[in-house]
Amino acid sequence: MPSYARSGLSLIEMVTAVLIFCFLIGSFWHVFMQSRTIITIGMHDTEALNIAASFFSQARHLRNISKFPNESSRAIKPSNAIQLPLNKKIDLPDWNPQIFTVKFEMKNFPGTLFRPAKLLTLQIEWKENLGKTHVYDFPVLCVDE
Amino acid sequence: MYTDPKRALKFSSRSENLARRGMALVFVLGALFSLMILVFSLSRHSLTLRDTTISILEEEYAFETSFLTTRVLWTFLDEVFRCRNGCEKLFPKTGAKSSSDPIPRDLLKGITITIKDLEEKDKILKTFQLICQKFNVKNVDAKIEFRNVKEKADFYYGIIEVSIGLDFNRFHYQFAFPREFRLYQILPKVVSKFSLFVRESPPNENDYNIIAKNFQEDSGAKKPLYLFNSQTTGGFAKTNTDLWKNSGWVYLGGQKPITLNLDGSHPVRKESDFFIFWPTQVSGMDTSVPAPSIISDYFSTKYKLKIRFTPWGCTQDFGKIWCLMMNVGPEITELLVNSSFLRLFGSKDKITPTKIFGKVFARWVLFANFVYDTNGDGKPEQIQIPPISVNQEPVMIPGVFMYPRISEDKFNPTLKEPQILSISSKFMLPWGEKIWQKSFPDIPLSAHDLFPNYQNYKELMTKVSREDFPEPYTSFNKLYDQVFSESYTGKFIQIPTMLSLFREGQDYPDLGDDIEDLKLQGRNIWNNDCDLSRFDPAKVYENPEYPLTIFETGNNLPFEKERTTSIIKKPFCGLFKNELVLPSLKVKAPAILIAENNIRVGNIESDPEGLLVLVSLKGSIILENSNRIDSTALIAPQGTIVYGKGAAPINISGTVCVKELKPENLSQVGGSITYDSKFDPTNPEKWSQGFTFITGPEIAGTIINKDFLRPE
Numbered sequence: 081m082p083s084y085a086r087s088g089l090s091l092i093e094m095v096t097a098v099l100i101f102c103f104l105i106g107s108f109w110h111v112f113m114q115s116r117t118i119i120t121i122g123m124h125d126t127e128a129l130n131i132a133a134s135f136f137s138q139a140r141h142l143r144n145i146s147k148f149p150n151e152s153s154r155a156i157k158p159s160n161a162i163q164l165p166l167n168k169k170i171d172l173p174d175w176n177p178q179i180f181t182v183k184f185e186m187k188n189f190p191g192t193l194f195r196p197a198k199l200l201t202l203q204i205e206w207k208e209n210l211g212k213t214h215v216y217d218f219p220v221l222c223v224d225e
Numbered sequence: 226m227y228t229d230p231k232r233a234l235k236f237s238s239r240s241e242n243l244a245r246r247g248m249a250l251v252f253v254l255g256a257l258f259s260l261m262i263l264v265f266s267l268s269r270h271s272l273t274l275r276d277t278t279i280s281i282l283e284e285e286y287a288f289e290t291s292f293l294t295t296r297v298l299w300t301f302l303d304e305v306f307r308c309r310n311g312c313e314k315l316f317p318k319t320g321a322k323s324s325s326d327p328i329p330r331d332l333l334k335g336i337t338i339t340i341k342d343l344e345e346k347d348k349i350l351k352t353f354q355l356i357c358q359k360f361n362v363k364n365v366d367a368k369i370e371f372r373n374v375k376e377k378a379d380f381y382y383g384i385i386e387v388s389i390g391l392d393f394n395r396f397h398y399q400f401a402f403p404r405e406f407r408l409y410q411i412l413p414k415v416v417s418k419f420s421l422f423v424r425e426s427p428p429n430e431n432d433y434n435i436i437a438k439n440f441q442e443d444s445g446a447k448k449p450l451y452l453f454n455s456q457t458t459g460g461f462a463k464t465n466t467d468l469w470k471n472s473g474w475v476y477l478g479g480q481k482p483i484t485l486n487l488d489g490s491h492p493v494r495k496e497s498d499f500f501i502f503w504p505t506q507v508s509g510m511d512t513s514v515p516a517p518s519i520i521s522d523y524f525s526t527k528y529k530l531k532i533r534f535t536p537w538g539c540t541q542d543f544g545k546i547w548c549l550m551m552n553v554g555p556e557i558t559e560l561l562v563n564s565s566f567l568r569l570f571g572s573k574d575k576i577t578p579t580k581i582f583g584k585v586f587a588r589w590v591l592f593a594n595f596v597y598d599t600n601g602d603g604k605p606e607q608i609q610i611p612p613i614s615v616n617q618e619p620v621m622i623p624g625v626f627m628y629p630r631i632s633e634d635k636f637n638p639t640l641k642e643p644q645i646l647s648i649s650s651k652f653m654l655p656w657g658e659k660i661w662q663k664s665f666p667d668i669p670l671s672a673h674d675l676f677p678n679y680q681n682y683k684e685l686m687t688k689v690s691r692e693d694f695p696e697p698y699t700s701f702n703k704l705y706d707q708v709f710s711e712s713y714t715g716k717f718i719q720i721p722t723m724l725s726l727f728r729e730g731q732d733y734p735d736l737g738d739d740i741e742d743l744k745l746q747g748r749n750i751w752n753n754d755c756d757l758s759r760f761d762p763a764k765v766y767e768n769p770e771y772p773l774t775i776f777e778t779g780n781n782l783p784f785e786k787e788r789t790t791s792i793i794k795k796p797f798c799g800l801f802k803n804e805l806v807l808p809s810l811k812v813k814a815p816a817i818l819i820a821e822n823n824i825r826v827g828n829i830e831s832d833p834e835g836l837l838v839l840v841s842l843k844g845s846i847i848l849e850n851s852n853r854i855d856s857t858a859l860i861a862p863q864g865t866i867v868y869g870k871g872a873a874p875i876n877i878s879g880t881v882c883v884k885e886l887k888p889e890n891l892s893q894v895g896g897s898i899t900y901d902s903k904f905d906p907t908n909p910e911k912w913s914q915g916f917t918f919i920t921g922p923e924i925a926g927t928i929i930n931k932d933f934l935r936p937e
Binding site for chain 1: 257260261264265267268270271272274275277278279281282285286289290293296297299300301303304348351352355356359360361785794795
């Protein structure tokens with residue numbers, strides 16, 4: 081009479097196989113999640129850079145704004161442009177307010193220059209999935225001609 | 226040996242199972258391994274992506290901070306370029322580099338300027354520290370390099386590259402921000418050494434002599450145009466024999482000679498030209514010095530009389546007052562009643578002799594008087610005028626006598642009565658009165674008592690320059706070739722005085738047709754343009770290669786405005802088609818404004834760093850509602866400079882170059898041209914500061930280096 085028990089997997093083998101499977105799946109899941117997290121961080125970096133680039137490209141072309149009043153740091157809401165005196169504005173792309181906090185500041189340049197100048201700073205703050213908070217102060221110096 | 230077939234079969238089945246299980250295991254492990262590679266590869270790619278995004282973000286941040294630093298640095302560089310000062314390598318101060326064109330020569334080699342080479346290095350480094358603190362970067366540094374500098378006939382061009390280095394997070398970054406630049410020598414060629422450069426002479430020799438004024442008048446209906454050839458503020462210093470070398474020169478060109486009649490109003494009068502003969506007296510430096518004169522020997526053995534010649538300018542009184550008419554003319558020469566509207570050597574309050582080029586002559590009177598001199602000291606003796614009435618006291622006056630100037634036919638038989646002249650008592654009396662004989666017995670009764678013949682008389686009498694200055698007086702026609710001094714020759718001041726402005730091998734007039742040898746301070750500033758009569762000041766600006774920003778209209782200026790005043794804040798070089806209108810201008814930087822046609826100018830105010838060259842290529846420069854033009858070269862090689870609407874006496878500081886002058890127009894209100902030493906090309910410092918950088922906008926910056934920073 082043939083022994084069928086001998087032809088299947090033993091309990092130990094099954095348990096071992098399941099454990100290995102779980103370990104591997106767990107590892108894969110971890111690596112997958114890590115990649116996802118990193119990609120998300122990268123996406124945020126790119127989004128922040130996109131906001132900053134939009135700010136630079138417009139702020140650099142502002143001329144003769146040294147007489148504008150100083151503005152302490154104020155939050156900018158998505159879809160809202162940065163409003164400046166004399167109907168000047170800086171448009172920014174949309175962002176997720178759950179992720180990014182964007183602040184704008186306009187002050188006289190603190191150092192000594194031969195011409196009047198305003199220092200415009202766009203502060204972009206966001207929290208990584210890993211818990212680290214990024215804060216970048218992107219500066220643009222507008223010097224009067 | 227016996228083998229049980231069933232056992233053998235069972236054994237065979239177990240072996241197969243084991244083989245299958247082994248294969249399955251290998252397959253599973255292989256699959257897992259492959260999956261693991263895939264997942265790790267995914268992880269690796271994720272990390273790379275992360276690295277890339279963070280790297281881009283950080284790089285952009287570093288770039289923007291560098292860009293900000295560049296802008297900070299450019300504000301300092303712009304100031305260096307605006308002021309032509311603050312960097313010894315670019316704008317050496319006196320004596321640092323005396324050879325010509327130090328800047329282009331160094332630029333062509335490609336020089337590097339560091340922060341330490343700038344005078345404002347402390348401020349710059351402090352600002353860099355602030356940037357480090359505020360933007361969380363470290364070790365910010367900068368250098369400026371000149372690249373690909375090329376030379377053209379009248380300018381240079383190339384790239385200025387500002388390199389910024391800084392550390393941020395894990396990396397050291399180096400960015401380069403280039404800009405194009407053009408380098409001009411803003412001082413106009415040749416003409417910048419001249420207070421006034423007129424290319425052509427007026428149609429008639431006397432066209433400039435249009436001011437009619439009496440002896441006691443400060444000013445007539447027409448006003449003079451003064452040339453102040455240096456910016457001296459104090460009195461004339463006779464010891465400053467190099468004054469003319471540091472002054473603006475005067476060129477009155479053209480084929481025809483130009484005669485300028487000197488103003489003969491009273492020496493204390495505002496417009497009097499008498500200072501040309503007697504500068505120290507009229508400038509109040511030494512009133513004890515006697516008036517300049519020439520004293521003859523005794524010309525008659527019988528009478529104790531000498532002839533004293535005194536210089537005198539032109540006045541209407543020569544045509545009005547009988548005794549003056551008699552003593553100057555008009556029998557045998559022209560009466561000089563009008564004086565020139567153009568005053569080449571300044572005014573009595575600001576005496577500025579300089580080198581004159583062109584066929585230019587001064588015309589004036591050498592007034593002859595008899596001096597009664599018994600002791601031979603050349604000074605008139607005091608003689609007593611007898612009282613006219615019984616109660617009147619006798620008066621003592623110097624024995625100076627006028628004598629008429631008459632034609633040959635009137636020389637015989639007798640002269641009209643000579644006149645006694647007392648300058649101090651301001652009266653003149655007839656000589657022949659018997660009442661005088663008591664105090665002055667030696668009375669010549671006719672011309673023949675004094676002069677053997679008419680020729681002898683003529684040589685000794687009053688003369689008018691140019692027409693009848695004989696030998697040894699021909700040098701008096703070279704009056705504009707002298708620097709005046711009160712130095713004595715014998716007992717009296719001699720005219721003309723000894724210090725001269727001539728150059729070796731050139732007699733007066735100096736036509737300026739070969740000025741190559743005038744290498745002041747060892748520098749040849751003429752660049753083969755050594756013939757003033759052939760020099761065309763517009764040639765440089767008409768060169769199609771000369772880099773100019775072209776504007777279609779000159780009505781809307783490309784400058785910032787404060788109310789109605791346009792302000793030039795940065796170096797500028799532009800061509801305006803048609804007419805250029807400058808109602809009010811403030812100049813804070815060197816600039817060249819060229820118009821194809823007329824330029825209408827209001828007030829031009831200039832900062833110490835400001836220097837403006839206005840060129841009308843085919844038209845004229847019209848002064849409208851203006852009374853002040855600072856540090857400006859007004860160049861109209863095919864036109865002139867004239868007053869337009871709202872004419873008011875204008876003070877031009879700078880240099881003027883025109884084809885011709887319009888005396889009738891300019892003398893409406895008069896004015897002055899003061900040579901601004903900022904235009905002096907013979908001064909190495911001013912020459913160096915004449916180099917003007919005009920920079921273009923920032924060309925996109927690039928990263929040129931990125932090094933991983935080793936952890937400290």
